Amino acid sequence: MSPVIDIKHLSARSAAGPILRDVALSVNAGETMALVGESGAGKSTIAKAVLGILPQGITVTSGDIVFEGKNLLTLPQRELRKMLGVRIALIPQDPLTSLNPARRIGDQLTDGLRLRAGMDGKTARTQATRLLNDVQIRDPERVLQRYPHELSGGMRQRVLIAQAFSLNPQVIIADEPTTALDVTVQKQVLRLIRDMQRNHKTTLLFVTHDLGVVAQVCDRMTVLYGGKVLEQGVVAEILQSPQHPYTQALLAANPRYDRPSQSLKPVPETVLAALKQELSA
Amino acid sequence: MAPTLILSRALSAIVTLFGVMVIVFVLVRVVPGDPIAMMIAPGASDADIAALRAHYGLDLPIWQQFLVWLGQVLLGNFGTSISLKQGVLTVILERLPATLELAVFALAMALVWGSFIALVSTAARGTLLEKFIDNFNGVMLAVPDFIWGLTFVLVLGVFVPVLPISGRSDPTIDAGLSSQFYILEGVLRGKLLFVWDVLKHMLLPAFTMSFPLAAVIGRVLKNTMMDVMVQDYIVLARIKGLSSLRILLQEALRNAAVPALALTGVQFTFLIGGTVITERIFSYPGIGNLAIDAVINRDLPLIQGLVLTFGAIFVAVNMAVDALAAWLNPRLRHA
Numbered sequence: 057m058s059p060v061i062d063i064k065h066l067s068a069r070s071a072a073g074p075i076l077r078d079v080a081l082s083v084n085a086g087e088t089m090a091l092v093g094e095s096g097a098g099k100s101t102i103a104k105a106v107l108g109i110l111p112q113g114i115t116v117t118s119g120d121i122v123f124e125g126k127n128l129l130t131l132p133q134r135e136l137r138k139m140l141g142v143r144i145a146l147i148p149q150d151p152l153t154s155l156n157p158a159r160r161i162g163d164q165l166t167d168g169l170r171l172r173a174g175m176d177g178k179t180a181r182t183q184a185t186r187l188l189n190d191v192q193i194r195d196p197e198r199v200l201q202r203y204p205h206e207l208s209g210g211m212r213q214r215v216l217i218a219q220a221f222s223l224n225p226q227v228i229i230a231d232e233p234t235t236a237l238d239v240t241v242q243k244q245v246l247r248l249i250r251d252m253q254r255n256h257k258t259t260l261l262f263v264t265h266d267l268g269v270v271a272q273v274c275d276r277m278t279v280l281y282g283g284k285v286l287e288q289g290v291v292a293e294i295l296q297s298p299q300h301p302y303t304q305a306l307l308a309a310n311p312r313y314d315r316p317s318q319s320l321k322p323v324p325e326t327v328l329a330a331l332k333q334e335l336s337a
Numbered sequence: 338m339a340p341t342l343i344l345s346r347a348l349s350a351i352v353t354l355f356g357v358m359v360i361v362f363v364l365v366r367v368v369p370g371d372p373i374a375m376m377i378a379p380g381a382s383d384a385d386i387a388a389l390r391a392h393y394g395l396d397l398p399i400w401q402q403f404l405v406w407l408g409q410v411l412l413g414n415f416g417t418s419i420s421l422k423q424g425v426l427t428v429i430l431e432r433l434p435a436t437l438e439l440a441v442f443a444l445a446m447a448l449v450w451g452s453f454i455a456l457v458s459t460a461a462r463g464t465l466l467e468k469f470i471d472n473f474n475g476v477m478l479a480v481p482d483f484i485w486g487l488t489f490v491l492v493l494g495v496f497v498p499v500l501p502i503s504g505r506s507d508p509t510i511d512a513g514l515s516s517q518f519y520i521l522e523g524v525l526r527g528k529l530l531f532v533w534d535v536l537k538h539m540l541l542p543a544f545t546m547s548f549p550l551a552a553v554i555g556r557v558l559k560n561t562m563m564d565v566m567v568q569d570y571i572v573l574a575r576i577k578g579l580s581s582l583r584i585l586l587q588e589a590l591r592n593a594a595v596p597a598l599a600l601t602g603v604q605f606t607f608l609i610g611g612t613v614i615t616e617r618i619f620s621y622p623g624i625g626n627l628a629i630d631a632v633i634n635r636d637l638p639l640i641q642g643l644v645l646t647f648g649a650i651f652v653a654v655n656m657a658v659d660a661l662a663a664w665l666n667p668r669l670r671h672a
Contacts, residue, residue: 137580138578140575140577141577141578141579142578145576145577148569148573153569156570157592157668158591158592158665159588167579168577171578171579172578203667216573
């Protein structure tokens with residue numbers, strides 16, 4: 057099986073130092089790949105590099121991101137824009153800030169359908185109603201008339217999920233899509249993303265720091281630290297028998313809800329020291 | 338806007354206008370200058386002067402004078418102009434349309450010009466063009482409007498006389514209009530040649546008044562646009578593959594417009610205040626020019642009427658801005 061997204065030797069740096077170190081990552085068609093790591097591990101930077109929205113100050117120093125035979129890093133802005141939204145879409149992290157406060161849900165949701173798929177307003181609205189149905193929003197016609205501030209966080213994230221899937225893209229990047237939500241809503245939204253991904257046979261790149269989420273929705277996972285890939289493989293295998301000491305420590309650090317008396321175990325200093333040495337080598 | 342909101346705004350408008358009435362009434366009587374002294378013929382006797390003073394009620398205590406005026410204003414009677422010997426309301430209503438048309442024209446130019454500056458500068462961020470526009474805008478901001486006015490008169494009226502620099506229309510054209518709304522009525526009646534002539538007369542004064550306002554709008558809108566352009570929904574719009582122009586106009590402008598608009602409301606009142614000097618420079622027959630004549634002649638009833646008119650315009654503009662802001666920002670609608 058040839059990979060849908062093939063990232064090779066990707067390195068990036070900012071003024072403060074390296075952000076990504078020779079990252080290799082390939083995601084196969086229809087699978088869900090988790091990018092796991094703590095803050096600053098570089099997981100979001102990889103997602104942003106794929107989408108061509110790296111912040112100013114971060115530059116890619118080497119490597120390729122190949123998608124559908126094209127290197128996204130060298131693709132002209134124009135060509136990249138043709139792909140965005142249609143072939144690659146994003147489920148953003150914060151549903152509260154990712155919808156335009158001044159536009160109705162219906163207008164925002166149908167942007168892609170009207171402007172990219174060329175539907176007329178009425179067809180796009182019918183399609184939008186169907187999409188909202190798919191993401192289990194009740195009374196979709198009314199919701200289309202609403203402004204973002206009139207919806208709850210969970211509802212807004214559902215709208216954003218519907219929007220990401222609206223043009224049936226090959227790849228969707230989910231950037232910590234449940235971090236900003238309540239725990240109860242998190243579960244529903246996760247299940248929804250997984251179901252939508254299976255129905256649409258979408259390839260999903262799932263950025264998260266939550267190993268519980270990884271176990272629930274992802275097929276394979278990549279563990280990152282300091283911009284370096286430490287471990288990569290099938291989720292069940294890595295969770296069963298992690299090879300890298302950092303991954304082991306990360307798993308041990310996960311709080312056990314069934315044993316609340318047990319104190320939290322941070323990643324041991326010795327592991328971190330070894331990692332720092334590994335990175336500077 | 339909710340009905341209760343409209344009601345509370347109307348109440349505060351009444352309070353504001355009452356305050357304006359008190360202040361102007363007291364001020365014009367405290368500052369030096371005597372309307373009677375401007376009227377009397379040389380050699381009038383003291384008895385004549387006293388009689389004249391009594392005729393205009395100026396011999397009464399100031400609070401009594403105020404109550405008389407307030408009562409009459411509430412009945413719709415604004416008094417008689419001392420210098421023009423005509424009803425204050427008649428005089429103002431005859432001149433007001435000229436000022437309103439000029440101010441609205443200047444506002445429209447400032448909005449177009451200011452938005453254009455802001456949008457181009459935002460689109461060009463990070464380039465030399467952005468720096469150039471921002472600096473140019475700084476110059477526009479720093480130069481007061483009457484300097485622009487005098488410069489225009491000198492350059493476009495005297496050195497290269499391409500535009501008229503005085504009056505409101507060519508006196509040789511008789512359009513036979515029945516109202517003083519030359520543009521409005523002219524357009525409605527299809528007298529486009531006359532409208533064109535009036536527009537030409539308005540061009541330089543309107544430019545004069547619009548420059549500082551355009552600069553302020555441009556600067557504020559540019560700043561809020563820069564804040565909006567880094568918002569998550571703008572980034573997402575880019576990832577949706579929307580064009581830069583669409584992102585600028587459809588996604589960003591509406592959100593950035595609210596603060597700029599609120600400021601435009603305040604600044605528009607300054608612009609109307611600016612009509613006083615600009616109309617003088619261009620001998621434009623509006624209420625601004627009338628106000629200067631009224632002050633020179635110590636025409637108390639006319640000054641009071643004019644200031645009250647300006648006050649009413651300010652209040653109306655502020656209410657209109659609130660309504661517009663609510664329309665632009667749906668989150669304010671239920672506030």
